[in-house]
Amino acid sequence: MLDKVRAIEKEGGFESRPWVNGPPLHRRRVAIITTAGLHERDDRPFAPGAAATDYRVIPGATDAGALVMSHLSINYDRTGFQQDVNVVFPIDRLRELAAEGVIGSVADYHYSFMGAAPIRELEPRARQLAGLLKQDKVDAVLLSPV
Amino acid sequence: MREHTAAIHPPRALWVPFILGRPFGVPGDAAFQHRVLLAVLKLLEAASGPVLENFAEDAPQSEQSGEGFACPVNFGRVAASNDAEALQQEIADLASWHRLAAQKRGRSTAALSGLTPVAAARYVTDFIANPGLPSYRSALARGLALRLACEDLKAYYLESVNAQPGQRAAADAQAWFWRETAAGRTFLKLREAGLASDDVSVRGFASNNLVPRAILHAVAAGH
Numbered sequence: 001m002l003d004k005v006r007a008i009e010k011e012g013g014f015e016s017r018p019w020v021n022g023p024p025l026h027r028r029r030v031a032i033i034t035t036a037g038l039h040e041r042d043d044r045p046f047a048p049g050a051a052a053t054d055y056r057v058i059p060g061a062t063d064a065g066a067l068v069m070s071h072l073s074i075n076y077d078r079t080g081f082q083q084d085v086n087v088v089f090p091i092d093r094l095r096e097l098a099a100e101g102v103i104g105s106v107a108d109y110h111y112s113f114m115g116a117a118p119i120r121e122l123e124p125r126a127r128q129l130a131g132l133l134k135q136d137k138v139d140a141v142l143l144s145p146v
Numbered sequence: 147m148r149e150h151t152a153a154i155h156p157p158r159a160l161w162v163p164f165i166l167g168r169p170f171g172v173p174g175d176a177a178f179q180h181r182v183l184l185a186v187l188k189l190l191e192a193a194s195g196p197v198l199e200n201f202a203e204d205a206p207q208s209e210q211s212g213e214g215f216a217c218p219v220n221f222g223r224v225a226a227s228n229d230a231e232a233l234q235q236e237i238a239d240l241a242s243w244h245r246l247a248a249q250k251r252g253r254s255t256a257a258l259s260g261l262t263p264v265a266a267a268r269y270v271t272d273f274i275a276n277p278g279l280p281s282y283r284s285a286l287a288r289g290l291a292l293r294l295a296c297e298d299l300k301a302y303y304l305e306s307v308n309a310q311p312g313q314r315a316a317a318d319a320q321a322w323f324w325r326e327t328a329a330g331r332t333f334l335k336l337r338e339a340g341l342a343s344d345d346v347s348v349r350g351f352a353s354n355n356l357v358p359r360a361i362l363h364a365v366a367a368g369h
Contacts, residue, residue, distance in 0.1 A: 019194070074356065080168040084173035090183050096180070103187065
């Protein structure tokens with residue numbers, strides 16, 4: 001994976017450095033995007049090949065216990081997730097921060113990728129999600145990789 | 147990983163010193179997760195960047211390295227005549243622990259294939275005996291069908307063993323699964339059967355998504 005990142009870096013693929021200052025944290029609306037391959041139990045499991053760039057929608061009201069993980073990779077720990085989904089998708093913690101007024105609100109929708117796809121092929125999906133996040137009035141995204 | 151993040155230069159990133167798969171540190175420790183989450187969200191208040199900060203706190207030692215690992219379930223209690231039988235017996239021996247795990251967590255993550263653990267194990271051992279075995283669901287390619295069945299079995303074992311008394315590190319539970327159970331032995335045999343398959347989805351699964359690299363290296367080295 002690091003080789004792939006370095007190759008894109010060599011091509012100048014990360015030279016663009018967008019920087020945006022937004023409202024204070026207590027007014028931010030926050031969504032989570034994870035690459036942990038999570039989805040609701042009755043949603044489609046992640047698959048290799050062309051389907052590897054797909055994402056799954058996780059509604060904000062989803063019970064954290066309703067999520068399962070079908071990531072292709074077997075080279076990272078799953079036992080933490082099995083015990084507590086918040087160790088990779090901290091939806092309960094985010095709701096607590098919203099209740100405490102630390103953040104403004106939690107988004108209506110969150111998103112999950114598997115990540116095991118050619119990096120550049122993910123760009124159209126990223127642009128699609130950016131539009132959906134704007135429609136959800138989201139102005140802060142928490143990226144949670146595994 | 148820190149090297150990846152440094153190369154990509156995202157606007158704001160928090161490096162955390164936890165094992166892969168646990169970006170918020172410690173399962174079941176809301177206060178710890180809260181501190182990690184707040185540290186990363188606070189980066190939104192940085193006036194200029196890119197910002198790559200280090201999270202200053204390690205996970206508790208018990209999460210990082212084991213204090214010795216002993217599974218109270220004695221898998222050697224009744225001699226099984228073959229791996230398929232031994233696998234089914236292990237599943238039966240772990241059933242009470244898995245029921246407790248599901249009660250404690252309010253859920254089980256062994257829910258991808260739609261098969262019971264007994265049926266998932268039977269499918270895997272039947273596949274090893276007969277690599278032409280069709281998928282248990284016509285909509286699933288055989289490689290994906292095997293992957294989901296194996297993920298469910300592994301989740302069943304690890305959820306069960308983590309419900310047993312005592313604390314254990316993730317690496318210890320993994321080592322136990324791969325080195326001490328009939329399930330681990332069966333998965334290594336499934337890998338061999340899958341690599342010889344004429345189905346590309348099965349070969350891809352067996353090659354890349356069944357046995358962790360660290361286990362393959364250890365087996366190759368005779369450890």
